[in-house]
Amino acid sequence: MNNILEIDLDRKLEIKINNEKPVALKDLSLSLLSFNHQFHKFIESETERDLDVGSELLIKEVRKGSIIVELVSQAAPIAPLLWEGGSLAQWASVVEDTCKWLLGKSDTPPKDYTKQDLQEWNKFVEPVAKDQGSQMNINVSDGGTVINNFTINSTEANAIQNQVAKKIEQLDTPEDHIHKMKVMYWYQAKFDTDSDTGNRAIIDDISKNSLKVVFENLAVKEDMLHPPASFDKPWHELAYLVDVEVEAVRGVPKMYKVLRYYPEHTFNPEVE
Known part of the structure; x- marks a missing residue:
């Protein structure tokens, strides 16, 4: 035929x-x-x-x-x-x-x-x-x-x-997985500064779901754990402006690697 x-x-x-x-x-x-x-x-x-x-x-x-x-x-x-x-x-x-x-x-x-x-x-x-x-x-x-x-x-x-x-x-899959100056807030935080497990955060611009968070180096993590003293909330209840690298599986974001954060832009997400 x-x-x-x-x-x-x-x-x-x-x-x-x-x-x-x-x-x-x-x-x-x-x-x-x-x-x-x-x-x-x-x-x-x-x-x-x-x-x-x-x-x-x-x-x-x-x-x-x-x-x-x-x-x-x-x-x-x-x-x-x-x-x-x-x-x-x-x-x-x-x-x-x-x-x-x-x-x-x-x-x-x-x-x-x-x-x-x-x-x-x-x-x-x-x-x-x-x-x-x-x-x-x-x-x-x-x-x-x-x-x-x-x-x-x-x-x-x-x-x-x-x-x-x-x-x-x-x-x-974008060639550049690095997203600069994105607002991140914590969904779940572990208070062990030496551990990268148990930390999850949300960046609405990238995903509405909470994703695992790791840090490129301890210095970045230590800086984020000590926000400006003017806030009356603990660090894990604040919102941060960060540069992150997004790790994806089959095109779906699965993990954030925090590369840098901008302390001068930290804010209380509950205050308009």
Whole structure:
């Protein structure tokens, strides 16, 4: 059974899915829509900003064992002039290079990708990833002459999706875990100055939950334990302005490491 995506622009681009099982309509639709959106973004990024570029997938023909659609674009007369092999050949190269990057066969992606972009590449290979033994063949030809041709099998499609999940997790985790000048107040405090256990605090700007607190060094902890004498409350009932490093597990904050605190900004949280 073959599902065929045929795009007739300046060249012919065909995506053939050789599937072992019937392809779910939702998976195929999301795959085609994701492919279309990525092509549209590619054309937009490579043309002038004031150029009105639009593209959409139109179902051209449905028959037993085949689905044929066309990608039409307002940029069709212009886009082919940007590349020697035409826009479809260039786009197919981007698709191939993206797949190679997600398969670990190259170190850098052909373009910068956002979280949404990665999610769409995940959807693009979904029909093949779900069907063990299937494969997707992408072919660009000009008058019967093959310009570009490559294949993604179900094992590779699954590997692509696994890599997409890892890269999205990396995007969700900020590179800089240090948050400066945040208000912290104690939820639970242990009065043993030599112990880092039993101390929990809340920083509303980061998490509404109380998290474990440790200190980068004892000097920072000793300073916080001795707030200005003008307060009539013990240290663990005051609010502090601190710099903290946030330790997270699977993107969820789990622990604060207090790096510095600003004694001049200490205040009583019960006083407005």
